[in-house]
Amino acid sequence: MTVIEPAPRPAPAAVPSLAARTGAVGGSPVRDILAVTARPEVINFAGGLPAPELFDRDAIAAAFRDVLAETPASALQYSTTEGEPSLRTGLAARMSARGLGTDADDLLVTTGSQQGLSLLATALLEPGDTVLVEDPCYLAALQAFGLAGARIVAVPGDADGVDPRALEELVVRERPKLFYTVPTFQNPTGRTLPAERRAAVAEAAARCGVWIVEDDPYGELRYEGERVPWIAACPGAEDRTALLGSFSKVMAPGLRLGWLRAPAALRRACAVAKQAADLHTPTLNQLAAARCLGTLDTHVARVRDVYRERRDAMLAGLATALPEGSTWNRPEGGMFLWARLPRSYDTTELLPEVVRHDVAYVPGAPFYAGEPDRATLRLCFVTQSPQEIGEGLRRLGEGLRG
CATH class of the missing domain: 3.40.640.10 (Type I PLP-dependent aspartate aminotransferase-like (Major domain))
Structure with a gap:
C-alpha cells in the first residue's frame, strides 16, 4: 500500500507592517511613570489627576439615578x-x-x-x-x-x-x-x-x-x-x-x-x-x-479652596527641596508648577534615583517639540494633602541630592 505524505505546509506570510506614524510617535512618558509609581507608598507629583476625594460623588450619583428613573x-x-x-x-x-x-x-x-x-x-x-x-x-x-x-x-x-x-x-x-x-x-x-x-x-x-x-x-x-x-x-x-x-x-x-x-x-x-x-x-x-x-459653580469653588492650599504648600517647600540655583513659577491656578534646576542637572536621568525615594515628578524634556531643556520638571500639586506634599518634597530633596 502506498502512503502519500501530506505536502509541507508553506510558511505563513508576514503580516503587513503597522502604519509608520505609530512608530514615529512614542507613548506618553507620563503614563509610563504612573505605571512605575503605582505603589501606594509613592507620593506622586507626576500625574495630572484631580483629587478623587473632592469628586462630588453624591451629586453625580443622584444625577445618574434620576436620569435612569425618569428617562x-x-x-x-x-x-x-x-x-x-x-x-x-x-x-x-x-x-x-x-x-x-x-x-x-x-x-x-x-x-x-x-x-x-x-x-x-x-x-x-x-x-x-x-x-x-x-x-x-x-x-x-x-x-x-x-x-x-x-x-x-x-x-x-x-x-x-x-x-x-x-x-x-x-x-x-x-x-x-x-x-x-x-x-x-x-x-x-x-x-x-x-x-x-x-x-x-x-x-x-x-x-x-x-x-x-x-x-x-x-x-x-x-x-x-x-x-x-x-x-x-x-x-x-x-x-x-x-x-x-x-x-x-x-x-x-x-x-x-x-x-x-x-x-x-x-x-x-x-x-x-x-x-x-x-x-x-x-x-x-x-x-x-x-x-x-x-451646582457645578458651588462645587468648583470648594475645589479651588482646597487646591489653593495645596499649591501654597508646594510653593512653601520648594526652596529646601530643590538644589541651590533652581527657579520655579507661582501659577495663579490650574494643577501644575514648573521648575528649572541648574543646567548641570538632567531630570530624566535623575528620575530613577528619585523614584527610589518613593516620590515622582515628570521630566520636562518630553514636552518640547524642539530642543528640550533637560533641567526642567513638572510637579502636580493638587492630588496630595499639604502634609503629603511636605513629605514628598522632603523625599524629592533627598533623591535629587543622591
Missing part, C-alpha cells in the same frame, strides 16, 4: 453625534455668561477634550502640514498632531507664554495650518498668557490666515488674580478659533466629557470625524452631567 429609554439609547441638547444648552449658557456668546448649535460634545484634539487633527491636517505649538507643549497634543502626520514647530516664548511676534514670523515663514495653545494655567508650565498677548495672537492669526486651537481644561481653577478672556473672544479670532473645554478637572475625568466650540464648517467636519470614531459620546453620561451643571 431610561433615551439615556440608554444611541444619541446624536453633536451631543445631548440639554448639555449643549447648559454649556452654551455657561460660556455666554463668561463673555463668549455661544449657542447650543455652536458646540460639539466630545469624549473628553482629548478627542476634540484628535477630531481637529483629522479635520484640518494632511500629512506633512505644519502645526505651531508652544514651547514646551501639552504632551498629548504633540501625540495627536504627530499621529496625523504633521510637522510640529515650536514657537519661542517666556515666563508669560508665547511671543506673538515670534508667532507671526513663524506663520509667515512656515505657512502652518494651525497654532495650538493652552493659554490659561498651561500644561506643563502653569503659566497664563496675558490679555494683550491673546489679542496679539488673534490679530496675527487674522492677518496671516491660520487656525487657532485654544485648549482650556483648567480655566475654572483660578486661585488668585483676575480672569483673562478667551482668545476666542478677541477681535479677529471669531471665524478661526476652535475652543476646547472639559469636565475632567472640575467634575470627574471618568465621565470622559468634553466639548468643542468652532465655526460651523469646521464643527461639521469634526462631527463627521466623530461619527467614524465613536458615533457619539455616551448618552447617559451627558444627561447626568447636564443635571450637575446647576
